[in-house]
Amino acid sequence: MLNMKVGESVNEYFARTLAIVNKLRANKGKIDDVAVIEKILRSMTSKFDYVVHSIEESNDLDALTIDELQSNLLVHEQLMKTHVVEEQALKVTLGESSGERGRGRGGMRG
Template sequence: MAAFGVVPGSLPVFDGKDYDDWIVKMEAILGFQELEEAVKIGFQDSTKLETEEQKKKSEKQSKENKKIDCKVRMLLHQCVSAAIFQKISKAESAKHIWDILEQTYGNTESVCDYFGKIQAIANSMRGCDEQLPDSKVVEKILRTLTPAFDHIVVAIEESKDLDEMTVEEL
């Protein structure tokens, strides 16, 4: 196994932006350290073993796994901003931290998929006799886009009449 103390001098710090870039850098660091298993698969405790020899071997492996997991958690804690740290600080394992970050920032849903989901919900509401003008749906979409789209939302709001815009035009 690689020496755990050998980490690049400048660690990438994730601040909520450019998750895709940060994840590539972290996977490289974890791969170099031979620690990627802790975040990709996690470690399982096998407590129901039959023989004493199996129990000893399992305890030794479990202790090593806990040590690796702790080192990965420490590394991940160092590689996030204070605001992001608050979201992951209570995670019990490196895999849990990784999963939280993936679920929160790694959403790869396309804009078209997102629009489609919003349209389906809006159509369902209309099917229940809800008065829902396109302008309200457009506003909802613009309000709920991720921060990566902030500059686009501002440009649309400044250049278009949202009261007259349809979802298709958006």
């Protein structure tokens, strides 16, 4: 139920998750940040798998704050977006240099 949705941004997911956590804390009492961090890491979409693994391996989850986790994931989200834009620009550039630009359907008839 609390999984990150495909196409959802890190900020949107964190806002939704933390709203639920805050409601639970108001009703049930203490839910520690480590439990929230572990749940967030388990529920990210598959495109974040390598990032999640990296965070789990390089950080002490007991010392990591929710804000630090969000910052780390935001940086990686921006890198992924930048990579996609650069890849699309490269495809356009390569297509133009191979003579695809300006060709209409059917070619010239004479």
